[in-house]
Amino acid sequence: MPRMQPVESSSIEAVGFEPTRNELxxxxxxxxxxxxxxxxxxxxxxxxxxxxxxxxxxxxxxPRYPFRKA
Structure with missing residues (x-):
């Protein structure tokens, strides 16, 4: 899992990006x-x-990208 960074949002706690695999x-x-x-x-x-x-x-x-539960 990439390094996660907290964001200001009422619905999202944190996001991370893995550039070698283009995964959010x-x-x-x-x-x-x-x-x-x-x-x-x-x-x-x-x-x-x-x-x-x-x-x-x-x-x-x-709506645009395939996903899986982590």
Whole structure:
């Protein structure tokens, strides 16, 4: 698992990115952790810059990238 960094969000506790595999890891406040594959670094950077991290994940990550529970 990549190094996780906390984010300001009511629904997301922390995120991490593994550049060698283009995997985004998201740990939700409810406790679930998911790994999204084939995510470009630029999308991870956009997530970190997003005003609403939860909305970004719901609109730009979940519908577009395959995932598995970590």
């Amino acid at each position: 890891t998201v740990r939700f406040v409810g406790g679930g952790t998911y790994v999204y594959g084939m995510v470009p670094r630029s999308v991870f950077d956009d997530l970190l810059a997003a005003e609403s991290k939860g909305r970004f994940v719901n609109q730009r990550i979940k």
